[in-house]
Amino acid sequence: MVPENIGLNEDTYMQYKIEAQNLNLYYGAKQALANVSIGIHSNTVTAFIGPSGCGKSSLLRCFNRMNDLIDNVIIEGNVFIDGINIYNKTVDVFECRKKIGMVFQRPNPFPKSIFDNVAFGLRINDNPPKSIIKDIVEEALIKAALWDEVKDSLQKSALALSGGQQQRLCIARAIAVKPSILLMDEPASALDPISTAKIEELIYQLKDSFTIVVVTHNMQQAARISDKTAFFYMGELIEFDETEKIFTNPAKNATQNYITGRFG
Amino acid sequence: MTQLQIELDQLKADITEMWMLVGHQLDKAMLAVKTFDKNYAREMIAGEKRVNSMELKIDRDCENIFALFNPVAIDLRFVLAILKINNNLERIGDIAESIGKYIITEKKPFDEILLEKTKLYLMFDAAKEIINDVLIAFNTEDTHLARSVFGKDAILDDIDAAASRIIAIHLRENIDLAEQALNVHAIIRRLERVGDQCKNIAEEIIFYLEAKVIKHK
Numbered sequence A: 001m002v003p004e005n006i007g008l009n010e011d012t013y014m015q016y017k018i019e020a021q022n023l024n025l026y027y028g029a030k031q032a033l034a035n036v037s038i039g040i041h042s043n044t045v046t047a048f049i050g051p052s053g054c055g056k057s058s059l060l061r062c063f064n065r066m067n068d069l070i071d072n073v074i075i076e077g078n079v080f081i082d083g084i085n086i087y088n089k090t091v092d093v094f095e096c097r098k099k100i101g102m103v104f105q106r107p108n109p110f111p112k113s114i115f116d117n118v119a120f121g122l123r124i125n126d127n128p129p130k131s132i133i134k135d136i137v138e139e140a141l142i143k144a145a146l147w148d149e150v151k152d153s154l155q156k157s158a159l160a161l162s163g164g165q166q167q168r169l170c171i172a173r174a175i176a177v178k179p180s181i182l183l184m185d186e187p188a189s190a191l192d193p194i195s196t197a198k199i200e201e202l203i204y205q206l207k208d209s210f211t212i213v214v215v216t217h218n219m220q221q222a223a224r225i226s227d228k229t230a231f232f233y234m235g236e237l238i239e240f241d242e243t244e245k246i247f248t249n250p251a252k253n254a255t256q257n258y259i260t261g262r263f264g
Numbered sequence B: 001m002t003q004l005q006i007e008l009d010q011l012k013a014d015i016t017e018m019w020m021l022v023g024h025q026l027d028k029a030m031l032a033v034k035t036f037d038k039n040y041a042r043e044m045i046a047g048e049k050r051v052n053s054m055e056l057k058i059d060r061d062c063e064n065i066f067a068l069f070n071p072v073a074i075d076l077r078f079v080l081a082i083l084k085i086n087n088n089l090e091r092i093g094d095i096a097e098s099i100g101k102y103i104i105t106e107k108k109p110f111d112e113i114l115l116e117k118t119k120l121y122l123m124f125d126a127a128k129e130i131i132n133d134v135l136i137a138f139n140t141e142d143t144h145l146a147r148s149v150f151g152k153d154a155i156l157d158d159i160d161a162a163a164s165r166i167i168a169i170h171l172r173e174n175i176d177l178a179e180q181a182l183n184v185h186a187i188i189r190r191l192e193r194v195g196d197q198c199k200n201i202a203e204e205i206i207f208y209l210e211a212k213v214i215k216h217k
Helices: A010-015 A056-062 A093-098 A114-124 A130-143 A163-176 A193-206 A219-225 A243-248 A253-259 B003-035 B038-069 B073-105 B112-118 B120-140 B143-173 B175-210
Strands: A018-027 A030-040 A045-049 A073-081 A100-103 A181-185 A211-215 A228-233 A236-242
Touching: A018 A056, A030 A056, A030 A228, A030 A236, A045 A056, A045 A219, A056 A181, A056 A211, A056 A228, A093 A100, A100 A163, A114 A130, A114 A163, A130 A163, A163 A181, A163 A193, A193 A211, A193 A219, A211 A219, A219 A243, A228 A243, A228 A253, A236 A243, A236 A253, A243 A253, A243 B073, A253 B073, B003 B038, B003 B073, B003 B120, B038 B073, B073 B175, B112 B120, B112 B143, B112 B175, B120 B143, B120 B175, B143 B175
Parallel strands: A045 A211, A045 A228, A100 A181, A181 A211
Antiparallel strands: A018 A030, A018 A073, A228 A236
16 A cells, blocks of 8 residues: 555556656765666666766665765655655655665675674564574575575674675675665675676576666676666766667667777 | 777778688689689689688687677677678688689680670679678778668679570580580579678678668568
């Protein structure tokens, strides 16, 4: 049941999991996003690509209102999640973020055990009985393709895991609270090729259960894992299309110049 | 300039060299028919080895570019087109070689009347013109010129279609030249295939430049 007076967009409610409409974002006087409109369907992987400072991470952080935490940020326009405008004043930010998991560039496990890391979100939210927490932790670790590697050492410190394992642990922690959206900001850029391949494989598998948006500087990664790709430049969304189209025959010269390395 | 661009430029230079080599092979084939100088034919057959080794080098270079540079968009289409054009050019080289073999096995110079009636020289000229056209279209990125090849190929098709009847009549009148007439017919059939290979090349040029697949349409 959709609550009333929360800026419901009926079209988005039917069509898109995430939709940004005419989004402008300023860090003080500097404009980071310029009139960005984009619609992202459920259970797809969308890659955001573009040079540093193009606004892709800023847009990603708009999807869970993380930019609210930064001083001097001004955001204009709308962001709808499941048709609900998350920038509407009546929307509870914390409730909104429960639906949205986030994974960052560098793995950031808590200095706790592997089990407690995954259970953390469950305990501070609904705090279900221990037996249920145990089941959910196991399920999350299986989904994050980490269970086989850690099932016998759940009480060991998460900090003892390798970088790639820590990142998968962070994914397990994010999905344990059962969000419907996963935002990933360069999730494999600090990892070796084997760990990167595992994360990519995981992203591919997780799209059955989640809507995933990935910011990446790695063109080939975007090509491998995403269904659709958005190219940003100087805060503008230049092109958004099927990944196959973007990497074989992009419509815009700027996109072609960027992905072929002729940019600038 | 990026290293990928340097590699692509080198690939373009190499395929252009192969293109010209194959064109020269066809020139020699015509010269061998005209002069009945079997040395031209032998020279051409020896030259085919160079065509083959260039084909292998270009194939290998394309594989390396795929493996090392992961080309995308127009770069990807360019390398894919080069792979196929390389194969088409090698086939044209094979055609020139097979014409050379007919000349070597032939005992007497070709009957000029038969060559005139079948328009064999015209066919050679048309085939060579089409090869040049696709090369210019490729190097100047001119898809309009590439498309013009589809019309010019019809000249080769028409000559080929008329050849069977002309040669049948010629055979009845000159039964002692039967083997030679059959060889001329075989050369005509092969030259017709040059047109087909060039059409394939034109399709690849259009694919590379416009991202349009027009084959089988």
